[in-house]
Amino acid sequence: MKAANLRRYMNVWPPFLFSGIRVTDIADDFGHARVELRQRWYNRNYVGTHFGGSLFAMADPFWMILLMRRLGPGYMVWDQAGEIRFEKPGRGTVVADFRLEDAVVDQIRAAAAGGDKVLHWFETPILDASGEVVARYRKQVYTRLKRDRREPGATDKT
Numbered sequence: 001m002k003a004a005n006l007r008r009y010m011n012v013w014p015p016f017l018f019s020g021i022r023v024t025d026i027a028d029d030f031g032h033a034r035v036e037l038r039q040r041w042y043n044r045n046y047v048g049t050h051f052g053g054s055l056f057a058m059a060d061p062f063w064m065i066l067l068m069r070r071l072g073p074g075y076m077v078w079d080q081a082g083e084i085r086f087e088k089p090g091r092g093t094v095v096a097d098f099r100l101e102d103a104v105v106d107q108i109r110a111a112a113a114g115g116d117k118v119l120h121w122f123e124t125p126i127l128d129a130s131g132e133v134v135a136r137y138r139k140q141v142y143t144r145l146k147r148d149r150r151e152p153g154a155t156d157k158t
Contacts, residue, residue: 003028006065019043021058030069033062033098039091050090050134055126056082059096059137063122066100067141071109074149080119081140090134096126108143115150118143 001009003026010016010023020043025034037043037050037058045051060082068077104120111118119140126135 003030010061015057019054019057021054030066031100031102033066034095035059035062035098036093036095038093047089048091050094052084052086052135055086055090055094055135056084056137058094059084059098059124059126059139062096062098063100063124063139063141066098067105067108067143070100070105071143074146075112076142076144076146078142079139080142083138085136085138087133087135090126090128092129094126094128094134096124096137098122098124112143112145115145115147 007023007026015021016023019037020040021035021037023033023035025032027033035058037054039050043051043054060079064077064079068075071077108118108120119142122139122141124137124139125133126137128134
């Protein structure tokens with residue numbers, strides 16, 4: 001699926017659509033994605049700031065998707081863990097930018113070359129309109145070379 005089509009699909013995907021989450025950009029090479037969450041009556045918490053679940057959801061799928069697309073079909077890529085740390089109340093429109101650098105892709109590819117699993121943590125700040133950090137989102141992604149792509153004799157030790 002092309003990046004533009006994925007962006008359009010994600011914008012009508014119910015978990016994003018009904019939370020007010022909007023994907024504004026996915027680069028053609030899947031090296032970057034940008035997501036925004038505008039504050040609405042239906043995504044506020046009890047005290048009138050962004051609901052933490054919506055902040056988590058806006059960041060949740062992107063590291064796995066970007067890495068999966070950059071590595072190609074020879075790899076298993078899964079979300080392993082995710083966490084969020086709230087830094088200050090989120091109000092107005094907040095954004096998350098995901099940038100997957102070539103060096104990180106190369107590092108993961110090299111570490112997985114022998115068939116071992118690779119666990120990599122990514123971090124993304126969620127920023128308000130003034131550029132202040134509202135929350136820090138972290139995602140651990142599991143990557144492994146698929147069995148049929150491994151060198152003969154490679155073991156399944158992990």
